[in-house]
Amino acid sequence: MIEVKNLRKYFGDVKAVNGVSFEARDGEITGLLGPNGAGKTTTLRMLYSLLPPDAGEIRIDGLDPTRDAMEIKRTLGVVPDSRGLYSRLTARENISYYGELHGMDRKSITERIESMTQTLDMADFIDRRTEGFSQGQRVKVAIARAMVHRPQTVLMDEPSNGLDVMSTRALRHYIRQLKAEGHSVVLSTHIMQEVAALCDRIVIIAKGEVAADGTAEELLQRSGCDSLEDAFVKLIGSEEGLLA
């Protein structure tokens, strides 16, 4: 459960995030939708306590990232925009490194990697060095790495970036599975179809502010449009970013 109230972050004159508020409940998938540069990544970085907010409040399961950074990091699973795998380590070693950093013991890491190899279909490449991995394989390893410690809340920044159709399907399937297990999932994206296909609640962000927020149906109703795409354009008030 994530609660964000009136979050602000300025970089000099640039108001990257300017009063964002939303909620992400357990057992739901919340989509942060917005054009490139709308402030999605900055918002997520504040959620996982890498950036301190200038103003506003964040609560993740009651914890405040500015005060309980270590505690929050234990409950979060983050797949950031930069996947950054270590190319000289195998997929298994990459995942196991994060497990150790989370203080897990050897046995539970091994078991966890075994089960995630099944879930994410990684058996073919789990013991290969990640040098030369395809985008799909990279994302799978990045997700496994982020989920190794069984976090309650999952944050994903543009998870389907650069994935082909099959990989995207597999990814969506996995995200729905997380929802079914009762996790709170937040994903940021600029791809309309992804939101339509996955998200229970949609938070549209433009120019650092929340332009609209609700279920897909609520958004359609409020804008008076037939398709989510038209609703999106109408709600953010311009066509920018759709072509990106």
Next chain:
Amino acid sequence: MSGLTTVFRKEVRENIRDRRALFNSLLLGPLLFPLLFVGMMWFLESAEKERAEKTLELPVIGAEYAPSLIRYLEQQGTVIQAAPADPDGMVRSQEVPMVLRILPEYPEKWAEGLPAPVEVISDPSRQESNAPIRKLKGLLYGYGQQIGSLRLRLRGISPQLASPVMVKDVDLSTPKSRAILAVIFLPYVLMITAFTGATHLAMDTTAGEKERKSLEPLLINPVPRWQIMTGKMLTTMVFAMASLALTLVSFRIVLPYLPVGAFGMDLTLGLETLLKILLVISPVAILAAALLTLLASFAKSYREAQSYMGLVILIPMIPSLIFMANPIKAEAWMMNIPLFSQNLLIGELIRDEAVALSWYGMSIASTLVIGLVLAAMAATLYNRPKLIFSTS
């Protein structure tokens, strides 16, 4: 602390698999420096020998004025050549290293028993002609001495009267202590090795991690940033230390093959000396790892970091060069100067001198203090978000 050891273990494993890291830290320094040095000594020695053994070819102007001098030079193995038309030009264009000119008034002065003038025309700024010039002057001096004592004898005076003082050398240097003459460069090489051994890892674990975009995910883990940075620095220190140890071993193997000729040096480094040197230089590895990590953390990419490193390598060179150019007597207060004190101490160790324990203590402590201050700065650097996200 488990985060720190996890980072350390992972960095070691990752970098052992990295050929570039292994090459830079564990092969380049330890093999290159000793081989380069011994190779250079062989080359110098053989060039020197060649020059010394080469017959002296000497163009002479006015040979007819001093037949006895010419005969003496020929007896000593000099090949006398005919007078050149333009002696100054020939020397200037390096056709010959020097020309001997016997002035016309030579016979007259000689007959009167006054100093008879000869000129050695040369350009001493040409280093390669110094050996033949020295040889010629030696011959001329020897001839002068011989004639001088003959003249005294003819007048019934003992030539000994002309040498009122006899100088005798009492040489207290030992084969060990003379060794420093040959290995005065060793502290310098070790100092540089501490830095070169650390360079690649310091860059790869910081700027490299940023460039590969793995820094952001790494920092999301519930491990304090200072532990992550310290784990990385520890890896860098271990590699620098390994580089130093290998270099020392490689010198130990190679030094006895140095062509030190007739100097009578004992160039074997005993195990105890080796360990002492390693102890003295280890704090430098810590200092280097901390300093390089600190600098590389500011860089956005491996390449950018590399461009800083070229300048940093000057830092260990300066004290060593000062010491080589201007050898001074080691004194207690100097032990407080990092990098400089190691130069002095290693010099003493190679000479096999007894060194006061307090000197070791001061040198190690002063270097460690600065190293740890730099390490503390580096460890907290990533608390600034600006440095995490500053990707190109």
